[in-house]
Amino acid sequence: xxxxxKKLNLKDKYQYLTRDMAWEPSYQKKEDIxxxxxxxxxxxxxxxxxxxxxxxxxxxxxxxQAEKEKKLYAIFDAFAQNNGHQNISxxxxxxxxxxxLTGVSPLEHAAYQGYAKVGRQFSGAGARVACQMQAIDELxxxxxxxHAMSHYNKHFNGLHDAAYMHDRVWFLSVPxxxxxxxxxxxxxxxxxxISFSFEYVLTNLLFVPFMSGAAYNGDMATVTFGFSAxxxxxxxxxxxxxxxxxxxxxxxDNVPIVQRWIDKWFWRGFRLLSLVSMMMxxxxxxKVMSWAEAWEVYYEQNGGALFKDLERYGIxxxxxQDVANDAKHHLSHQLWTTFYQxxxxxxxxxxIPEKEEMDWMSEKYPETFDKYYRPRYExxxxxxxxxxxxxxxxxxxxxxxxxxxxxxxxxGAPTKLSHRQLVHEGERYHFCSEACCDLFKDxxxxxxxxxxxxxxxxxxxxxxxxxxxxxxxxxxxxIGEDNFExxxxxxxxxxxxxxxxxxxxQSKDAA
Amino acid sequence: xxxxxxxxxKFEPKDKxxxxxxMQLLYVYWPNHLLFCAPFALLVQPDMTFxxxxxxxIKPATAAHPDAAKADFLNAEWLLNDEPFTPRADASLKDxxxxxxxxxxxxxxxxxxxxxxxx
Numbered sequence: 243x244x245x246x247x248k249k250l251n252l253k254d255k256y257q258y259l260t261r262d263m264a265w266e267p268s269y270q271k272k273e274d275i276x277x278x279x280x281x282x283x284x285x286x287x288x289x290x291x292x293x294x295x296x297x298x299x300x301x302x303x304x305x306x307q308a309e310k311e312k313k314l315y316a317i318f319d320a321f322a323q324n325n326g327h328q329n330i331s332x333x334x335x336x337x338x339x340x341x342x343l344t345g346v347s348p349l350e351h352a353a354y355q356g357y358a359k360v361g362r363q364f365s366g367a368g369a370r371v372a373c374q375m376q377a378i379d380e381l382x383x384x385x386x387x388x389h390a391m392s393h394y395n396k397h398f399n400g401l402h403d404a405a406y407m408h409d410r411v412w413f414l415s416v417p418x419x420x421x422x423x424x425x426x427x428x429x430x431x432x433x434x435x436i437s438f439s440f441e442y443v444l445t446n447l448l449f450v451p452f453m454s455g456a457a458y459n460g461d462m463a464t465v466t467f468g469f470s471a472x473x474x475x476x477x478x479x480x481x482x483x484x485x486x487x488x489x490x491x492x493x494x495d496n497v498p499i500v501q502r503w504i505d506k507w508f509w510r511g512f513r514l515l516s517l518v519s520m521m522m523x524x525x526x527x528x529k530v531m532s533w534a535e536a537w538e539v540y541y542e543q544n545g546g547a548l549f550k551d552l553e554r555y556g557i558x559x560x561x562x563q564d565v566a567n568d569a570k571h572h573l574s575h576q577l578w579t580t581f582y583q584x585x586x587x588x589x590x591x592x593x594i595p596e597k598e599e600m601d602w603m604s605e606k607y608p609e610t611f612d613k614y615y616r617p618r619y620e621x622x623x624x625x626x627x628x629x630x631x632x633x634x635x636x637x638x639x640x641x642x643x644x645x646x647x648x649x650x651x652x653x654g655a656p657t658k659l660s661h662r663q664l665v666h667e668g669e670r671y672h673f674c675s676e677a678c679c680d681l682f683k684d685x686x687x688x689x690x691x692x693x694x695x696x697x698x699x700x701x702x703x704x705x706x707x708x709x710x711x712x713x714x715x716x717x718x719x720x721i722g723e724d725n726f727e728x729x730x731x732x733x734x735x736x737x738x739x740x741x742x743x744x745x746x747x748q749s750k751d752a753a
Numbered sequence: 754x755x756x757x758x759x760x761x762x763k764f765e766p767k768d769k770x771x772x773x774x775x776m777q778l779l780y781v782y783w784p785n786h787l788l789f790c791a792p793f794a795l796l797v798q799p800d801m802t803f804x805x806x807x808x809x810x811i812k813p814a815t816a817a818h819p820d821a822a823k824a825d826f827l828n829a830e831w832l833l834n835d836e837p838f839t840p841r842a843d844a845s846l847k848d849x850x851x852x853x854x855x856x857x858x859x860x861x862x863x864x865x866x867x868x869x870x871x872x
Contacts, residue, residue, distance in 0.1 A: 281759050428757070580790040617868035618788075636814045638791035639780045639856075647791035657785060657871030661792065663834065663856060669766045670834070670854035672780065685756040690766040697768045700778065700796045 252297060259299040261290075264367035278363040282428040284500075285493035289366030292488055295480050303375055307382065314386060314470045321463045322393045331459040332527040333398065333737030334728055339464065340400040340590040341521055342452060343391050345417045348408040350384035352421040353377075353436060360429040372481055376437075379474040390467040398733050400589040400724035407589055410704070411717045412695035413517070413581075415645045419692065420514045424507075426688070431503050433485045439507035441475075442482030443548065446540040447515050449475060451522045451530055458528040490555040497556045506684070508560035509677045513644040516577050523574035523603065524595060532606035537570040562677040568653045571607055575615040580649050582622065583634040587709060589719050591728035594623050614656055631727050637696045637709075641674035642689050643681050648674040666690065770853040777853040779846070781811060784860055785871040788818050792856060803849050804842035811859075820864040832858040 250258065267275055279286075320326075330336070354377050361373030388404070395401040408414045424435040453468030489496050519533040531539075541563075549559040582592040595603070600619060603611045625632050638647035639661075652660045662679040663672045666686050673679040682689045698704055705716040713719045723732050738744065756762050770777055777799050782792035793814050797806060807826045815821040831838045833849075834856055840849055851857070866872045 278759065282757060428759075576790070579787075583788075583790060614870050614872075617870055618872050621788075621867050621872070630817075632788070632817060634789055634817070636789075636793045636795065638789075639782075639794045640791075649790040657787060657866075659782065659784075659787075659791070661782065661856075667766075669769065670852075670856075672854070672856065684754045687756045687758075687762050687764065691764045692767060694768065696794045697778065700776070700794075701768075701772050702774065 255299055256294070256297040259301070260294070260371045261367050263371070264365075272365055276363060276365040278429055279365055282430050282499065284430040284489060284496050286366070286489075287492055289364075289368070291491070292366050292368035293484060294368050294372055295484065296477055298375060298477070300371075300375070303378070307378075310470050310473075311382070311386070314466060315389070317466045318389055318393070318463055321466075326462055327394055327397050328740050329460045329462075333733050334525065334527050334591070334593065335455075335459045335461065336394055336398045336733065337400075337590040337592075337728070338452070338455060338521050338525040339391050339394055339461070340398075341517065341525070343388070343401055343404045344407045344411070344414055344589060345517060346448070346452075347384050347387040347391075348405055348414075349417050349421050350380050350387065351405075352418075352425060354380035354384060356421070356425045356432055356436060359425070360432050363429040369485075373433075376478055376481065379478070383471055383474070386467055386470065390463045393463060397736070399720065399731075400591075400733075402720075403718045406718055410695075411589065411719070412584075412587060412640075413646075415693065415695050416517065417514055419645050420510055423510065423688065430489060430499075433482075434489075434500060434503040435507040435510075437478065437482035438486045439504060440482075440511050441478045442486075443508065443545055444511045444515060444541070445475065445479065446544070447536055448518055450540065451518060451526075451536060454530040455522065455526045458530050459526055486552070487555075490552075490557065494556070501557055502684070504557065505561040506681055509562055509566075509681065510644065512566045513646055513674075513678070516573050516646065519574035520577035520581065523606075524578045524599075529599075529602060532603075533574045534570040534606060537567070542567060561680075562675075565653050565675070565677065569650070571610040572614070572651065572656050575603075575607075575611065575618075576649055576651070579615075579618055579622075580638075580647060583632055584638070585726050586633050587713050587717070587719070587725065589717075589724045591726065591731050591733065593728040594619050594626065610656065626727070626729075635709075637699065639672055640694045640696050641678050642671045642692055642694070643678035644674060645692065645694060646674055648672060650674045768854065773853075777846075779806075779851060780854070780856040781814070782856060782858045783815060784858065785864070785866045786815070786818055786820060787872050788867065789815070797846060799847040799851075799853075800845045802843055802845055803840045806846060807842075818867075820861070820866065824861045824864055826859060826861070830860040830862065832860075 273280060357373045357377035357380060361370050361377055364370050364373070391401060408418055424432050427435065449468065453465060456464035456468065486500065489500055522530065522533045522536065545559070549557065578592070581588060582594075585592045600611075600616060604616065607615075622632055638649070640646070641648050648659060648661050650660050652658045660675045661672065662676055663670060664679060664682070665671075666682075669690065671682060671689075673682065699712055704712045706712045710721065713725065714721050719725050728734055768778070773796070775798070776796050779795045779797045780792045781795060783789065795810055795814070797810065804827065811826055812821070815824070827840070827842055831840055833851060835858070838857075
């Protein structure tokens with residue numbers, strides 16, 4: 243018997259392969275099947291209103307991604323065979339990759355777990371399918387990032403144990419705890435946190451600097467990953483906006499709940515991105531744009547337009563965005579001097595910016611760099627030249643919420659720390675800012691359990707009482723190879739030999 | 754407020770004093786000396802004297818700063834958990850009222866950091 247129309251059109255296919263995969267249960271109660279859907283207080287009156295702007299079905303997804311990855315891996319192979327690492331701008335650039343591989347790629351994996359989980363928790367089939375596809379995207383991104391950077395691991399230090407370090411190293415508790423907070427929330431908060439606040443509002447501040455940074459610095463492997471991931475990221479951003487509009491349109495009672503989540507996750511994302519700020523301004527030998535410029539374009543302008551658009555739902559811009567806007571003049575400098583003084587405990591190197599770089603910063607930060615930060619580097623350079631390269635030999639206080647050292651300063655008073663503290667049920671807690679302190683007050687039960695790396699070392703849970711033992715044994719950072727100053731490091735010497743140059747300082751070469 | 758959860762969500766604080774093997778945490782902030790990026794997190798014996806604490810812990814911690822040699826910490830201006838505080842050098846930290854995870858802020862008038870910008 244001849245079938246007239248063998249092939250379904252796109253609309254029918256989407257209907258059959260997504261929405262029709264759901265049914266009204268008759269044996270079990272709906273709330274027993276989707277037990278996580280109610281407790282956050284979000285009211286969904288009609289799941290069929292969920293719009294999937296891409297109408298992507300699993301078979302199409304599979305075919306499309308397979309083709310993309312085939313091309314991607316062909317380029318990685320070519321990059322490795324042609325010793326692509328020799329064509330980057332400078333070996334200092336590789337330190338940005340070390341930060342990315344230990345700080346960001348494991349978050350892709352955490353995102354995969356998060357979306358796989360919430361992809362089970364919604365009773366609406368459209369939302370479930372969108373989350374499942376994003377889960378697979380995130381898993382692929384985690385893998386392809388590791389493959390893109392694996393070539394560098396053969397030639398440079400500090401890239402050898404990223405996932406292990408992510409669970410242990412002090413500054414990596416910042417990204418790790420960020421995602422743990424999101425993943426331990428309910429499904430609607432997770433989507434507001436990751437799909438909306440991170441993927442939609444803030445992701446350009448992560449991906450644009452990294453991928454443009456890779457392009458500006460001759461790293462073709464990472465650039466190619468960036469292009470390959472771009473279509474997925476576009477889908478994630480669209481999902482982020484769709485999620486928030488859908489929740490807000492479903493019921494007016496959802497508005498204050500979502501507003502609180504936006505306030506929280508804007509701030510948590512902003513703190514996390516402080517690591518990116520120093521990467522942009524300091525770790526890219528060829529600069530793309532300054533952190534302040536990126537913040538103006540991607541947050542103040544784009545975010546401003548977005549929140550204008552969301553006004554009609556009763557949503558206002560995130561609380562404390564004024565603090566974040568003011569911080570753009572200081573953030574990267576405060577972070578880099580922090581990492582500079584704790585380089586003994588990082589898997590990447592730090593250095594004093596070169597003269598041209600400092601002049602670039604004077605130009606990009608006319609009101610702050612020469613006044614507050616150039617004198618710091620002049621002092622540090624003088625000390626290093628006298629053989630006293632500065633390392634801070636005590637451990638820093640960490641914020642109970644964001645887990646960054648409490649290094650941030652008050653808005654309008656850039657030499658005064660914005661430290662806060664409070665007592666909760668007889669215990670003292672310390673914070674980097676009013677905003678993090680507020681987050682604690684909202685959900686103290688969550689943050690009293692924070693695994694703060696400094697306190698864990700002092701409790702004796704990190705295989706040693708002194709920094710050297712912790713760094714070597716517990717962090718798997720190879721002392722003298724992965725850590726300390728860049729100038730004179732094995733990476734630096736290796737790079738000079740690739741370029742056929744001798745180290746400027748012969749005495750350091752002999753060491 | 755408290756966390757919104759599916760079940761009775763209650764966990765022990767991770768940094769209770771009994772987890773520190775007889776020691777306690779003490780934070781010290783020296784304003785206008787941001788060479789040290791954040792307050793120090795220090796592990797101290799609760800029964801050490803305040804004088805010993807300054808000699809054996811504060812002085813080595815701050816030594817890398819050129820102002821440290823000029824600083825008279827014992828006679829400086831102190832805050833304990835943001836309240837004015839006059840330390841007694843021969844009394845223990847505990848008897849000075851310094852409990853676990855307290856923060857001391859010590860201001861040394863006239864010393865404003867490197868290049869006079871609080872660094």
